[in-house]
Amino acid sequence: MVRASATAEEPLSSELIRAAGVKVTRGRVRVLDALRAARQPLSHAEMEALPAGAGDAAIDRVTLYRVLDSLVACGLALKAVDTRGVFRFSAAGAQRQHAKHVHFRCTGCGGVFCLKAEPPPPPRLPRGFRLQQVEFDLRGLCAGCGALAS
Amino acid sequence: MVRASATAEEPLSSELIRAAGVKVTRGRVRVLDALRAARQPLSHAEMEALPAGAGDAAIDRVTLYRVLDSLVACGLALKAVDTRGVFRFSAAGAQRQHAKHVHFRCTGCGGVFCLKAEPPPPPRLPRGFRLQQVEFDLRGLCAGCGALAS
């Protein structure tokens, strides 16, 4: 069954795209669906490989880059760099749940743990600087890796 | 005038390299000198372009990668990823002076700016976790890139 619309908590990707003021295309809907379904930010390579079960052909590599750029430009997706230097994208709503706490990155296993603490308020910026994102990351060994190393 | 040795506060790069237990080569000395002289982490491309005034020929691209890897492997340099996804290297001692303040990473030009503010104290960690490093990064547009974008 295909719903023609959706609840306020879970709007259809196509509606989000339309509301953002850009054209609703199959590519954009598919990509935004994938980003919203993913529990972690996705790389371009990971998304290129998604057959998505839909009968559609795979998305062109360049088109995927441009779709992602457009989603970022209209605020529906976020772009970040992982530790290997590869861009990763996430749905804009997804990080809201991660914005309010601190992350601990284990240098041993590479795992990311969410801590309860809130990130502290940012300091004053020099004139002309525009803040977009605050990242408070702790690095170290998690309980498991610490036990192994000792 | 060329000093044959140096003070304890400012050891020669060649001595640091020798002390690290790896061969002292012209490439390593030049690169470590550049890293120690730089006020910001340098990208591979930036270092490749350094004529350094010395009469030496430019360093081979691959050799530069390997020199950097070796400096990182023996603890004399640090490797990080900037917001554009390119690796940046810094002398290992340099980050000690960076540990006590906050960084602003420009998502436009990839530049890193040091702010005056101190990083806030880390929150309590779960049992067994060991803290090694605290990173408080702000992301956004620097004054230059902000002016271009507007």
Next chain:
DNA sequence: CCACAAATGCAACAGTGTTGCATTTGCAGG
């Protein structure tokens, strides 16, 4: 001074991201 392991230089390659251009498509307006 010599030998050997480490480091270098060169060529070729892989992955990631971008640009130009012709064609297709979403969407608004008749």
Next chain:
DNA sequence: CCTGCAAATGCAACACTGTTGCATTTGTGG
């Protein structure tokens, strides 16, 4: 329902970043 146009797509080619293999050179301990 058509039609036009700007936006989006697909394709080819390119640029940049980083890596691997291999022959040659060089630093260093003996």
